[in-house]
Each structure stands twice: as structure tokens, then as C-alpha cells.
Amino acid sequence: MKAQGIAPSNYTCASLLALYYKNEDYSKALLLFSEMENSKIIPDEVIYGILIRIYGKLGLYEEAEQTFEEIEKVGLLSDEQTYVAMAQVHLNIGDHDRALEVLESMTTRNVKPSHFSYSALLRCYVAKEDIAAAEATFRALSQHGLPDAFCCNDLLRLYMRLGHLEKARALVLKMRQDDFQLDEDLSMTVMEFYCKSSMIKDADKLFKDIQRNRKTVKIPTMLLLIEMYARNRSCVILKEHSSSKALDETDSLAASVVLKSLLDMPGGLSSVSLLISKLAREGEQARSN
Numbered sequence: 001m002k003a004q005g006i007a008p009s010n011y012t013c014a015s016l017l018a019l020y021y022k023n024e025d026y027s028k029a030l031l032l033f034s035e036m037e038n039s040k041i042i043p044d045e046v047i048y049g050i051l052i053r054i055y056g057k058l059g060l061y062e063e064a065e066q067t068f069e070e071i072e073k074v075g076l077l078s079d080e081q082t083y084v085a086m087a088q089v090h091l092n093i094g095d096h097d098r099a100l101e102v103l104e105s106m107t108t109r110n111v112k113p114s115h116f117s118y119s120a121l122l123r124c125y126v127a128k129e130d131i132a133a134a135e136a137t138f139r140a141l142s143q144h145g146l147p148d149a150f151c152c153n154d155l156l157r158l159y160m161r162l163g164h165l166e167k168a169r170a171l172v173l174k175m176r177q178d179d180f181q182l183d184e185d186l187s188m189t190v191m192e193f194y195c196k197s198s199m200i201k202d203a204d205k206l207f208k209d210i211q212r213n214r215k216t217v218k219i220p221t222m223l224l225l226i227e228m229y230a231r232n233r234s235c236v237i238l239k240e241h242s243s244s245k246a247l248d249e250t251d252s253l254a255a256s257v258v259l260k261s262l263l264d265m266p267g268g269l270s271s272v273s274l275l276i277s278k279l280a281r282e283g284e285q286a287r288s289n
Helices: 010-022 026-038 045-058 061-073 080-092 096-108 115-127 131-142 149-161 165-177 184-196 200-212 219-231 236-241 249-263 268-288
Strands: none
Touching: 010 026, 010 045, 026 045, 045 061, 045 080, 061 080, 080 096, 080 115, 096 115, 115 131, 115 149, 131 149, 149 165, 149 184, 165 184, 184 200, 184 219, 200 219
């Protein structure tokens, strides 16, 4: 196109910018934007929105804010995704109040929210630990279809952080009923919930599912599994310290599988040693009491 002297349209530039953004080739994206300015190609809101996302990825937060303000001044601020892009920039630097202001200003201008903005709102309320607002947003999000793994993980972690284990149980049950596909992070959160609630059979099943799908179980999650078995007097590596003479063979085998997987990981041996020391101290304290 350049060789033939054909000037690219906004659509062409937006498509290229989106491609550069997706491939994380931000230098080419900024170079293209400079070329647009030199060629007097006036950006539209889509292009400005992509530019805000790129600035956010590069840590150029002031530039992102200035671009957002410029869109507003020229009267182009009308697309939900532009608001969400700016809110995400604020969220990425931990300024949840400012992100919430941007999203709330969108609703006052009669911009209809969708899955994108509800997801960003949920992230804000979870960070602020506003459980009522988070639940209301999650319900609104559900009207647009099943919330994604990120949103489910956010709400589940909030419930666990605030000690609302019954609500966490209900959310996990709902995901199971809907045959929800867990990603790696959500799998770890659900496993953490099972371990903290001593739901051994559910934890065993999830661990096998993770292994079957060739996903990675993180070391902290494996330690929680082993600790759960130990606290239920069914971990074979603590057999000598257990007051129980009869160990459940199924649970012992499951604990052995988890332990072997953990020991095969870098740093696994030291993690197990620390856990055993911790459990031994707790056992001594319990006997002394």
C-alpha cells in the first residue's frame, strides 16, 4: 500500500494496531501511531482505546490518562471498551478507586455495560472487599452468560479471604453443576477451598483431573493437600507420629502420589521438609496441651 501511495484508512490502522497489541509488539504500534500523525490520519475512538491499552502495558500511565482525557475533549468518548481500557490501567497499578470512578462515569453517560465492564467492576469490588457489591455485579454478569474463570476465581477468593466458606461452597457447587471448565488458577483456588474444608474425596478427584489434563499443580497447593491428609491422620509419611493405628489405604495412596509429584518439582524437597517440621511442632504442642 505504501509503495503504491495508498493512504491507509482508520480501519486498516486499527487492525494493524490490534495485531501489534495482541503480539505485544508495542514499538511497532507506537511507530504506526506516529506515522498516522505525520500523515494527518485522524484517530478514532477504537484506535485511541488500543493506544491506552498499549500505554498501560508499557507502564506509561500518565500518557494513558492524557489520551483518555483527549478522547473526552474531542467528544469521541462513547464506547464501553474505551472506559474499560482506562479502568484496567488503573487496576493494574492498584488504584481501584480511580478505576471505579471511570466505570461509574460510564453508567452516568448512558453507555450500556456488558461482560467487559461488569468483569472490571467485579475486580474493583473484590479488591475493596465490598462483598455485597461484588455479588450484585456477579449476578449482573451472569445475565450475559456464564462468568469466565477469572471472575469466578475473583469471587471465590474473596469469599475465602473473608471467611464466607458456605458461600464459597455454594459457588463451587454451582460451577460443578454447570460443568464449568476450570483454568489453572481457578483449579488451585478450588483445591485450596477443598483442603481448608477437609473435603478429601473432592480434593483427590480434582487432583486426578488436573494430572489427567496435564496441568501443573503449584507447590503451595500440593503442600495444602499433604497438610490436609496429615491433619486427618491419613498421610503415610506421618504414620509414625499418628495416634491412629488404622490409616485409610486410599487416602494414604493419594497422599503418596501427591508427595512423589511434589518431590519431583524444583524446591519440592525443602518445601516438604518445612511442612513436616511445622506439623511436628503442632503435634508436640497438641500433646503438651
